[in-house]
Amino acid sequence: MIQFTSLEARIDAAAHGVLARLPRGRLADGLIEFLVFGLKQAWACLFGGLMLAMILLTTFWWPDNGIDRYDVFFVAAVLIQLGMLVFRLETPSEAKVILIFHIVGTGMELFKTAAGSWIYPEDAFFRLGGVPLFSGFMYACVGSYMARILRIFDITFTRYPPVWMTVLLAVAIYVNFFSHHYIFDFRWVLFAVVIILYARSSMHYRVFRFRHRMPMLLAFLLVALFIWIAENIGTWSRAWIYPDQLDGWSLVSWSKLGSWYLLMLISVVLVTLVHPPKAYRADAETNPGRGHSRAD
Template sequence: MRTDRHFTGLERRIDEAAHRFLAGLPRHRVADSLVEFLVFGLKQAWACLFGGAMLGLIILTRWLWPEGGAGFIARYDFLFLAALFIQLAMLVFRLEAWEEARVILIFHVVGTAMEVFKTHAGSWIYPEENLFRIGGVPLFSGFMYAAVGSYMARINRIFDIRLNRYPPLWATIVLAGAIYINFFSHHFMWDVRWVLFAATFALYRHTTMHYRVFRFRHKMPLLVAFLLTSLFIWIAENIGTWSRAWIYPNQHDAWVPVSPGKLGSWYLLMIISVVLVTLVHRPRPYIAQEEPRDVAGDAGETA
């Protein structure tokens, strides 16, 4: 199915050119699999556009930024201003939809509030000085959460994601609220993350995500999608701490990999992320009978 109605103007032109090229390729199982794999990677890269740009800047400034700053601007302030520029450019050049900008703003506010609390509690620190900050939190940090929001909103659109057997929206909001509260409350009382993991499994165990790559729709359990996304964010966090954009207490003297235990935190954050996105893009079920045939002549689905 062509999902033009979900694309920005530039994306629609890219999609049309890609269909003209890819639809002319030979049709057999190996070729179809290679095309699906290639397009999947390209779409994922496109969905990561904002986050990838931010991560690239963090790496570059780690290598190139002078010790003690560039004289007229601190590294963190440069990252903040660069993030603002990238965000505005993506909107002006229609690389991002205005609906996604609303999601990103929500992520920015939610993430910054947690950052202020967590840095005050000593969970992690930002070791460099800068001007644009709230307490111990440079304002660029909110854009790292916004990058997650950008990715979640963009994949929903460009993969035309449908969710079958999705839980009641009110139940997901309650769970997301409990997860967010636990990020704060576990500093003062019991950490109930294992209860939250169990609640997550109970709520989403039957939910299946259906997504279109190019010729076919594919599906996977939504819980597996949460885990895979959490893994990639954990890898990005290792890059971020290696660059000393922020560090954990055990990384103060020398960098060590981020504990695999943080995967659980990112997994729970995925629940919050999905719920926030569903407040803007309400979950839609996949109904095979409503799936029109695409330009390649297939409306199939693979597991």
């Protein structure tokens, strides 16, 4: 059963009223599914999209008023989060995921900036060491997206690995982000474990009229690629930069795509701790209807 907030339920009802009157046919159905898929993805990216838009806008224009850009990012991120809860754009359970991933991300930021992995070139009042506090919200954007697509697309799974195994994998991935500075980098071993655990797993998601299937390894890759593109935008705007970008912007290394693949997997596991993965049932698709319930 799809868990919509009250606002989303009203939007869904209005959208169904319009889309249900459109012509039917293979081409028309495909175009509608494509359109709705894009709109749902944009809705799931609401938090991250607002943050990225703010970063881009302030890159093109920022007044010389003595206020640090990073501090505005931090205050705006807090206000966006509060607004999403107040106006029921986000459920309390999603806020829990965001908070957890925010803490996980901030811990990594403190270590990685101290190790010189990346740099925040601007000043900030709201900061911990060399880490402006808005940075944790960039990880929270990923957690927000993961939590929101789970319910917006009514995602279910076939052959999802045991949750305890995925938790151990997530812990190993997180530890490796720190330990590889001192000992061997086990990321290729971790990639192999990811493949072993998820090779037979698929996700099933409903767009509008139809439910679709996608291998989970492919879904992980597509999300990681999207985050890598967003990171290129972020470094181009100098919200943060890598050491090789000090003298001018260059494309973020493709190796970071692998890092985001693993980090994104941590967010998936965190979401499953709040929303346990639901098993796909073919018999439930024989008469799925439009049923949804309110999650607020």
